[in-house]
Amino acid sequence: MKSVNLKELALQLNLSISTVSKALNDSYEITPETKRRVQELADALHYQPNPYARSLRKQKSKTIAVIIPEIANNFFTLAINGIESIARQHGYHVLIYLTHEDYQKEVEITQLLQNGRVDGVLMSLSSNNNENEHLYDLHKKMLPLVFFDRVFEDLEAAKVTTDDYESGYKATAHLIEQGCRRIAHLAIPKDLSIGKKRMQGYMQALNDHQIPVQEDLIIACTDNQQMNYAFIRELMERKDRPDGIFASVEKLAINTYQACAELHIPIPEEVKVISFANLETAAFLNPSLTTITQPAFEIGKQAASILFEAIKMKNIKNHYSILKSVLIKRKSTGC
């Protein structure tokens, strides 16, 4: 507990506290010889400046916050990976907060960060997002803020996403090329930016191929996996069930596989599936699964880089970066 501080060093060196401080900060007004003496003792005693005293004095915390809806999600874990690596590079620390898709928690968390605890915030929105006053509050505090993946379009802030509209379009077009005509979309909430865009891509692709959009083929999924599963199973039990499925997140693809297995519907012979998926696992679900892989790690890195730039420049950025996803077709290796 009793850690060495400047006072302790000053005492042992017969110097004043401020001299020691300057020496350690390599001030030009200190003799090289003195610097050496100070540095030597500091090393010997393993001196480390108290981060909170320093933060108080410099009004800088060397800490950023990452707010995400959930963590048991490959996209977010990869993104955190990227964020952490950039943060470490800048000598920054990373606080993590989970909203569990709960709007109330999201509000609470943003309020925790209004008091200078962090120098900047990286954020991916939860669904159930009706009001957004808490985001405007953050913005008013002039706290650098970068959205990634699930962004809030209305706010002047930096945003980093993947090409969700384009991916949704390509995914749907791919199924159409495969001969599918009754393509279902397992959709995530429309109040999420990514949900909306993926849906728009889906719709546009159908339109461009003169296939009418059927409302009953669009399944509005939520974070309740059991309900999702029930909906999907119901969908596959219909007489006029879809011949193609565009799943907007990996979990929904997994649910689909399970439902089809239980109903003895062979994939991909009778139903073709394409899904967003970011780690190898999905590829092994069924070697025939076509996946759309997002550059999650890159997104994390880029979002963090933009944040640090904003912190350094003390201004709020208003970029909109869109990174490309990759559509990976796999050959079925049989069973």
Place this chain on the structure above:
Amino acid sequence: MKSVNLKELALQLNLSISTVSKALNDSYEITPETKRRVQELADALHYQPNPYARSLRKQKSKTIAVIIPEIANNFFTLAINGIESIARQHGYHVLIYLTHEDYQKEVEITQLLQNGRVDGVLMSLSSNNNENEHLYDLHKKMLPLVFFDRVFEDLEAAKVTTDDYESGYKATAHLIEQGCRRIAHLAIPKDLSIGKKRMQGYMQALNDHQIPVQEDLIIACTDNQQMNYAFIRELMERKDRPDGIFASVEKLAINTYQACAELHIPIPEEVKVISFANLETAAFLNPSLTTITQPAFEIGKQAASILFEAIKMKNIKNHYSILKSVLIKRKSTGC
């Protein structure tokens, strides 16, 4: 940036700073009426105490650190989930650090935490762990420290794990009951506590069933997935290939499935696989996969709870909690 502070409140209320402070901290020596007035203005101005000033004064940071080897790993994401929920419950903040299985990074990170930045540390060790001086250093600082999953046995500290020995034993015994006689073990490094214990369980089960241990059926895997895959493929290409596989982590099971698919070896007809796995995904890899599911969320919660107890009591605990894993057998639903 300019945030309201006690001084500001005191000024507007014609009170002294300390009175305002006491009022907000609900001190018994302040009149209810004054408390109300203070609280009212504080609410109106959205006053929030500066966390760093408070930390400096109270020598408490309300922050803990979580150090883990990697995050793209279902066990750790679930554990973080548990940790975060308990931390929030205690009004604590969570800093996250990734070692990427790199010993040097682990040392650097532990050094970052020696200066009072955090009130306690939750840690799961990286492999390549030869020396452990950095852990003794942490311990000497009297910083509450709780290991989870990958623990360091030699240190007097709290440790929370699953029943890895028992799980390894049961997994192997299960394969033996299924008729397997040539059982391979895809092992993680022995310098990890969990690797050692799972291996011991494997060996003991073989011994108890009079099956000789064959060194060439024990594959020493690392965090290099490509090499792991090469080893596994080589294993399955042998004429006398194993009829059962005990994978010590989920990724190795996935590698096995891929190798078998490429070599046209049917699972589970010719090779039976059992693996540690903590999220639903693995179950859908192949419905026949038997999994050992660890209570990762519970481990995170329990580790965090013990840590907070230690922080509160200002003493170092020396528990050793072992939580039970669950072996889940699934029926093959065919293909």
Place this chain on the structure above:
DNA sequence: CTGTTAGCGCGTTCAC
């Protein structure tokens, strides 16, 4: 019941 004072550890004037 309220105010004055001191100091947590550090960095930054400003004298000397």
Place this chain on the structure above:
DNA sequence: GTGAACGCGCTAACAG
């Protein structure tokens, strides 16, 4: 080139 003094914002001890 060095040191004394102040303040970042807050809490705690002591007066009154």
